[in-house]
Amino acid sequence: MATEKRGPGDRPALSRCTTLDAETFARERWxxxxxxxxxxxxxxxxxxxxxxxxxxALVSSRALRTPFVRMAKEGDVLSPGRFTGPGGFGAEIGxxxxxxxxxxxxxxxxxxxxQGLHRTWPPIAEFSRRLAEELGHxxxxxxxxxxxxxxxxxxxxxxxxxxxxxxxxxxxxRIHEPVHTDPLRDQPWSDHREAVAARxxxxxxxxxxxxxxxxxxxxxxxxHAAEALGxxxxxxxxxxxxxxxxxxxxxAIARAADTAALxxxxxxxxxPDDSDALAPIVADALDTLRAxxxxxxxRDAVVDSVSARLAxxxxxxxxxxxxxPLATIAAAGALTAESVVVLRDGLRAVQVLDADSDAVxxxxxxxxxxxxxxxxxxxxxxxxxxPVRVGDLPELDEASAVVVARRLLREGIVVVxxx
Numbered sequence: 001m002a003t004e005k006r007g008p009g010d011r012p013a014l015s016r017c018t019t020l021d022a023e024t025f026a027r028e029r030w031x032x033x034x035x036x037x038x039x040x041x042x043x044x045x046x047x048x049x050x051x052x053x054x055x056x057a058l059v060s061s062r063a064l065r066t067p068f069v070r071m072a073k074e075g076d077v078l079s080p081g082r083f084t085g086p087g088g089f090g091a092e093i094g095x096x097x098x099x100x101x102x103x104x105x106x107x108x109x110x111x112x113x114x115q116g117l118h119r120t121w122p123p124i125a126e127f128s129r130r131l132a133e134e135l136g137h138x139x140x141x142x143x144x145x146x147x148x149x150x151x152x153x154x155x156x157x158x159x160x161x162x163x164x165x166x167x168x169x170x171x172x173x174r175i176h177e178p179v180h181t182d183p184l185r186d187q188p189w190s191d192h193r194e195a196v197a198a199r200x201x202x203x204x205x206x207x208x209x210x211x212x213x214x215x216x217x218x219x220x221x222x223x224h225a226a227e228a229l230g231x232x233x234x235x236x237x238x239x240x241x242x243x244x245x246x247x248x249x250x251x252a253i254a255r256a257a258d259t260a261a262l263x264x265x266x267x268x269x270x271x272p273d274d275s276d277a278l279a280p281i282v283a284d285a286l287d288t289l290r291a292x293x294x295x296x297x298x299r300d301a302v303v304d305s306v307s308a309r310l311a312x313x314x315x316x317x318x319x320x321x322x323x324x325p326l327a328t329i330a331a332a333g334a335l336t337a338e339s340v341v342v343l344r345d346g347l348r349a350v351q352v353l354d355a356d357s358d359a360v361x362x363x364x365x366x367x368x369x370x371x372x373x374x375x376x377x378x379x380x381x382x383x384x385x386x387p388v389r390v391g392d393l394p395e396l397d398e399a400s401a402v403v404v405a406r407r408l409l410r411e412g413i414v415v416v417x418x419x
Contacts, residue, residue: 013134014134016042016215017131017163017217017238018035019042022134025217030161031220034216034217037214037217038213039166039215042215045212052168054121062120063097064096064097064114065093068119071105072111073110073150073152075152084096107147111151115142118140124236129318130345131163136243136314138314139238140238141236141237142237143234146169148228148231149227149230151225151226151228154197155196155197155223155224157178157180157222157223158189158218159221161217163215163237163238164236164238165215166233167235169212169231170228170231171210172208172229173209174200176200176223176224177222177223178221178223200225205222210235248302253289256293256302262292315348315365320344320345321345331415332406335406337398338391339405340416341414341416341417343385345415348365349363350362350363351383353373359373360372360373360376360379367411375396378393378396378404381393387417390402
């Protein structure tokens, strides 16, 4: 179902970043190899998502604050005081973006980075939410605005996968193979600074000038650096914080370690500096852990534990379509049997039947909403994700259907279908 979600331009979000279908991309590229796709092959640019005028609007009139913005020049991140300040009477908070300071620093060659655009710019918020749903991994979006013939950052790698979408201008990218494959979040490029610098002096795996509408997929760990050419360059970097097998290992160890043998104290008077004495203790603990993990019942418990852990993380990391409180209250008051409602985009809701209490519940990450069991069929229909006329909800008369739909609307579970 996720692959049917539509992005801006009435296309699946992933198809705007690559010409490969989702299955081929997953098999041949995801987490393995970078992919550069020119604009001509994609057939559409990204002007509906962002552009230079949008940069000026955010800088000049949206009162952005750190950490939603930073600036860098030739590999050095500038002190926030060089581009932020108070906003005058009634807005004295001192870390707001200062357009005059930004103008001065940008004119002197500093790159402007607008961070977290998936939270501050609606077209990007919708696109990134749909891309995250398709990928199954959370996304965040930054914009990099670089003056002509300037470079913001030294060669480095990221600890997340990225899609790069060139918005305006031209930028020369040089991409090199990893020195540390699949780095985790606590394994930054600075841990391998010398190796990264040496690899960046070798022949690049990709050496391309990006132009508007071009796109790149880059797995985490691949080394990259970019330099704007003759004019101002604007590109979006979509960071994909991939969930990893490390998550499974940590959950498995945490679950299996909760056994009596592994909770036992180490010997009285043991010396942590005595490796010979410690070796058999470590070996025994590892043997006990392996035995626990080999137990079929424990494997089932680990699967359940991993499932619950990742479900909680995904619910926290991938936010659903935002609700509009005032519009929602107005829509609830005006709701009729003719209204068309649909499950809120990106919301992960589960219906739970409780035979003992003769009730049905909608379980969400942060709350549970309960209805009489007579509403079960109607709720099941609403949770399948297809728009439905309120009066057509099954097994309810029109008046009862309006009551159920109004409650779901006010709870932020469904929204009124937009024309």
